[in-house]
Amino acid sequence: MEREPVDGVEPEAVELEGSDGFAGVPDEFQRLWTPHRMVYIEGGPQPHIDECPFDRAPTLSDEEGLIVARGEHAYVLLNLFPYNSGHLLVCPYRHVSTYDLATDAEVAEIASLTQTAMRVLTAVSNCDGFNIGMNQGRVAGAGVAGHLHQHIVPRWASDANFFPIIARTKALPQLLGDVRATIQAAWPQVD
Numbered sequence: 001m002e003r004e005p006v007d008g009v010e011p012e013a014v015e016l017e018g019s020d021g022f023a024g025v026p027d028e029f030q031r032l033w034t035p036h037r038m039v040y041i042e043g044g045p046q047p048h049i050d051e052c053p054f055d056r057a058p059t060l061s062d063e064e065g066l067i068v069a070r071g072e073h074a075y076v077l078l079n080l081f082p083y084n085s086g087h088l089l090v091c092p093y094r095h096v097s098t099y100d101l102a103t104d105a106e107v108a109e110i111a112s113l114t115q116t117a118m119r120v121l122t123a124v125s126n127c128d129g130f131n132i133g134m135n136q137g138r139v140a141g142a143g144v145a146g147h148l149h150q151h152i153v154p155r156w157a158s159d160a161n162f163f164p165i166i167a168r169t170k171a172l173p174q175l176l177g178d179v180r181a182t183i184q185a186a187w188p189q190v191d
């Protein structure tokens, strides 16, 4: 059947993809989650383009910085541009670019925070596996090449995790905040 252009855009260009197929197809999320850039738009003051986002995040509140845990030498935050729901980053506070420049204390805490992140993500999202790693240098795919960060990406064998279900019904920036709060609430508190 013939359809009228919407706001001057041909109907073929405004077809919406159903969300039913998203759960359990993690690679689809990269496209779905692109609107997370809206966090920058709605988040008030914009970080200066030259400012390192991983230097800036710890100066903000947990909510604004998307931080789920702060250690002594390193901290954990949500990736603004996640490959998957619950995609976390572990960063040293110090602005160092590559893993070999991290101190023993930083390496040890990055490792222990990574282990805790795996346990927390497993507990709150029932994920079935993880991709964990560091891109070292821009040529290797590091988006923020100047500041070391370890990716922790939960993976699911099925659509059993709850994040995509929430994603069907909530605005995406709101979802990021919910994911952050859920992970932080489940994070073990140190005395």
Ligand SMILES: [Zn+2]
Binding pocket: 052, 053, 054, 055, 094, 095, 096, 146, 147
């Ligand atoms: Zn930095």
